[in-house]
């Protein structure tokens with residue numbers, strides 16, 4: 001199992017365990033973590049699964065693909081560590097991953 005820590009904008013933390021293979025978004029939604037809406041169900045077309053990846057983990061989450069980049073570019077609260085959590089695949093390498101949610105999902 002892979003452990004992921006989700007931190008709400010308020011600072012409330014949620015520790016979940018998930019199997020490799022799914023996305024970070026699915027790990028959040030299937031464990032009832034608030035703050036990730038995922039309106040498009042993971043199709044990379046809504047940007048309501050926006051997270052900020054802890055800097056320590058950023059390299060291990062992989063490259064931003066062109067569709068994800070296009071969606072993130074529409075976000076007013078984008079940061080250099082912004083990712084769409086539906087585009088981050090959970091691997092054993094991400095055991096201990098920490099992500100924070102923005103105040104709002106648009």
Ligand code: FES
Pocket residue numbers: 025037038039040041042043044045046047048049071084085086087
């Ligand atoms: S769930 Fe819609 S872009 Fe990630």
